[in-house]
Amino acid sequence: MEEAQPLRQEGDCHGAGERKAHHSEKFKSNLLARLNRVEGQVRGIKGMIERDTYCDDVLNQIAAVQSALNSVGRLLLEGHMKSCIVERIEEGDHAVVDELLVTINKLLK
């Protein structure tokens, strides 16, 4: 698992208004750096297809992007569970559990 994410940040994932995330800037830049790489890899795959690169090589690149994207999803799930999920449960807002289950089931697909 990534460096321990401080459990609670200032912010309001449980305010009356629009729910917001409240990750540290360090956590956000880690996610953004990974997503930049994913974006570059996707562009790279487009180039491979344009150049008629042998499919097996392209398929391996797609598997690499899927793996990188999985890592981003896991990091975000961890950050979410250690902040908003805990906060909303502690306030008795158990609806967040159903919300989380729906999302986890999509990621499990």
Added chain:
Amino acid sequence: MEEAQPLRQEGDCHGAGERKAHHSEKFKSNLLARLNRVEGQVRGIKGMIERDTYCDDVLNQIAAVQSALNSVGRLLLEGHMKSCIVERIEEGDHAVVDELLVTINKLLK
């Protein structure tokens, strides 16, 4: 399954030199259009994180990109199997089966 991909295209995934794919332009533009959307979705996720969008919404977007990327992988696997894999097996080049198994196992992860 996508419209029937004509089984064999001119091209040489089995030449002595560097192996190349030989998909129809229609197939390639289909893949490229999908990858353009994936690239845009990844950029969209970066924006969501920069704007502190509620994590559950971001996680759902990541699941959508994974699903779109899976579709590209499946289309490419089909195109690959109906062209290079069949050609190389027909020429007795059974090493392609091990190559394909390694790639499928990565996609199965």
Added chain:
Amino acid sequence: MEEAQPLRQEGDCHGAGERKAHHSEKFKSNLLARLNRVEGQVRGIKGMIERDTYCDDVLNQIAAVQSALNSVGRLLLEGHMKSCIVERIEEGDHAVVDELLVTINKLLK
């Protein structure tokens, strides 16, 4: 999602001693009925292999068992999150979040 699982059952997944689940008998018999079917399907696959059944048919049966097992896992994850996870978070025992993340990551594999 399966019929709403009553959020809290009598029982002690947060006692000092050995942690125990505390599902309703109805929930447990649902899980057990599904697992009985999975067990039968696995036995069926063994029979198919013994009888040299065409591999494609056997592979499809394996995919069906995986899907049935996934359903059991999701049901159990839901029951777990709506009982022990919520209880332990409400008592300030946030270590349960790391425990859950490790398990979810294994299921995501």
Added chain:
Amino acid sequence: MEEAQPLRQEGDCHGAGERKAHHSEKFKSNLLARLNRVEGQVRGIKGMIERDTYCDDVLNQIAAVQSALNSVGRLLLEGHMKSCIVERIEEGDHAVVDELLVTINKLLK
């Protein structure tokens, strides 16, 4: 990958009648030994649920069974591709490629 599976066995996955697998007895007993363990593990999970074992432990066991079942699937896919798939392609029976793609897509789920 498992010990090299001899590419072709006597047998008729391409006869007019019912298609049959034709694996070596050694390969079959390897698959059956693995499936025996899976069957035992499923029975073990039923026991854990009957004894109200803490859900996290049960979920980890489910992940272990899924992983063992995946291994059986991959072995069988390899055996299938190195026998029937190659034979039927070599005889010009390309319909086997579509059949295989449908099965792989189910395993990719």
